[in-house]
Amino acid sequence: MKKGIFGLLCVLLSTLGNPLLAQKSTDSLTRRAYLNDCLLYALTNYPIVRQSLIDQEIADRNIKIAQSSWYPQLTSGYSLIHYLKLPVTQIPDATTGERRNVTLGAQNTSVASFSLSQSILSRDLLLANRTADAYRVQAAQTTTLNKIDVVVNVSKAYYDAVLTQRQADILTEDITRLQRSLRDASNQYQSGVVDKTDPQRAQVALNNALAQRKQYTDLVGAKIQVLKQYMGYPPALNLGVAYDTTQLVRDTALDTTQLANPASRVEYQQLRTQRELLDANVRYARWAYLPSVSAIANYNFQYQNNTFTQLYSQVFPNSLIGLSVVLPIFQGGRRVQQLRIAELQVKRLDWDFVSLTNSVDAEYAQALSVYKGNLANYYALVANQQLAQDNYRIINLQYRSGVRAYLDVTVAEADLRTARLNVFNALYQVLVSRVDVLRALGEYRF
Template sequence: MRCRQILFTFLLLSGIPAVYGQVDTTQPGSYAFNLTDCIQYGLAHHHDVVNARLDINFSQEQIKEATGKLLPHADVNASFTDNLKLATSLIPDIANGNYDKKIPVQFGTRFASAVTGTVNQAIFNSDYFLGLKASRVYGGLAQKSYTRTAIDTRVAISKAYYAVLASEENIRLAKSNMAQLNKTLSDTKSRYDAGVSERVDVDRIQVSYNNIVTDIENQIRILVYTVQLLKFQMGMPQESKLELTQTVKDLNAESFVTDTIDYQVQDRVEYSIQSTQIALDELRLKSKKMAYLPSLNAYVNYGFNYFSTTFGSLYKTGFGASALGLTLAWPIFTGTERLHQIRENKITLEKSHNDLGYLSQQIKLEVSNANTQYQNYKAQFVTQKTNMELTQGIYDRIVLKFGQGVATSLDVTAAESDLKQAQVTYVQALLNTLISKTDLDKAMGKIK
């Protein structure tokens, strides 16, 4: 146990980055990123962002598919018939002039075949044109969904990034405490050996030192996990090595300006998505109303018919046939089904408008709550930083008095415990401030 503590102390005090030693670095891929780099990597590799980008490509193909319905459609039909037994019909006996007598006759040939090519062109079809417009709206919806996914990814990466920096700050402060306490412990042991201090003083400070060592070990494991979480949010393989090039001091949380709550609900991508949903509902309603209109199509075909009493001579002679025409379909009355469908779509559209109004109120409430949280956490952060500095001063003076024989070891351990608690509270307040600022920016639609 004693050897392990000495080795661990040496690693920490010498500045060796043992914290990343637990991360698997056997796989290729080593990165040194700041927050911007992490976000850019995540936007290129995160699972949800990649799928959202594929959804955009999918919607573009749907637009092309809808456009393709307006182009001419051509097809070829062929048939072959073997009349094993020709159908018999009864007709008047015209040849003998006996019109009252019916005689059985058979028409046609045993073998018949036909090949016909047809080209159809839609001239007017409300579903086709509205479908094309709807597909374009869907394309815009896919783009907005991608934006929302990208925003969520930015937020998740930022929060995970801040958690890593907070863990690193916890370790840095704990290492500083350990260095101070290690010196105090060494001096106390020297005084004990000289007969100036008592054994209880050494043991009390040794207990505090052991607790710091264990606490740092725990913080290292937490840091390893937070790095893994950050890589997950970025879509980075866990086998890759990631180191951050920033510290909490680089973020300078104290300089965060309390932004004036100046925003519009339209800045939120969710508002735009709901507006798009209203546009889609309006198109569905319009489609049902226009279903009363006729559809007009043009066609042209050309083909050959083949007849023969024997299969071998079936395709020796063909008889051409061609036609050019228009087809008009007009659903005059379809019961009351379409009328009720129109009313159903009107109700759906009204609900979408209600949802948009509700969303507006929800966004305003989110902004108010996020601003309250941010203001509270920032005030707490400023206070806790001051408290930590004051507690550090108290600890330093008590250690000095202890060296002069004025204070007791109990005073040292109590001051050390207060300092550790103040540092933990400070780091948590710092993390809360960073996260609440991110939540506020997201609520106001400032994260794009």
């Protein structure tokens, strides 16, 4: 009894499991979507990826269509003929030798036929067998290339949205600090320590920060919509983008001692697959000198009668088996030219390997140099941020002690806010350039 109840619970859980997991996945993206969550969703739901998977299935079915001719081909046919006037044939007389007109056939004729053929040797079928795996690999490589583009685009859009959100958070922190400065300046003005310009300057700085935060907040919504587009995420649903600043900083690390290897790129592998197909095309051109051999068998049910209502009262069957051999002897040099064209296509593709190798090296060198420059700029701006923060702290203390004017505090606040915003702009540039370096190295795999 206990086993039966337990089994029933297992069935219920397995039935309800998928909807619950789907709901949980949707809720997780709505509440907290990190980069990996966005990538997993995009690789499953982005339209181009889905189309690529469908293209793979189409390619597999096309291969099966091409190979289906190896199986016996059975066909049937039916015809019904009524002669308005029967054909006449001249037949020599057996005694006199003179030709006389003889009407042949019946007024009504009907034939039901069955034909069976089996290919034994065909260059088209040989080509289909040789290239089946290559076409499957080619379709899979196209899917992989599309997935790499999705990862690159989603990563950049995610970093853009996250760092814009971080800049809005920085401005929120600055607004809190500016509100405190405005209270301090107002209190000192009411105490007669400073004149009216200090609280006015504080109010101006606060208004500017509020307006700037509004711009960044609106920009975050637009950046998230772009991210949704690259993910294939429904535009009307909420997407709660989450991030870890410490993890973002760790993601800037990259081994710059690596060397570009064109063979690791999917584009290079696509050329290899294309080379394999072109080599098969050369063999196909050479097979043009082979005969096409097939076995045939026919069985026909023939009905003849001058009276239509009695047409199917008597049948005259006939059947045959045979072997068909077609050997092209001379085609005006067509096969020679087709073979030369196939060989030239292979030579032309070899130059694509050279071109791709050069472009990969140049792409990696450029991406690496941009990454190094952005990383150095980021480290410099981090140091500037620390200096600006120390400078603001000292000047703010001096202002409260009556040593400095509020104008110096305003300048220090502006410098600190600019330094913090610049740091995250630089962090975005580093992360984006790192994505480009990984793309050039061909390190994205699925």
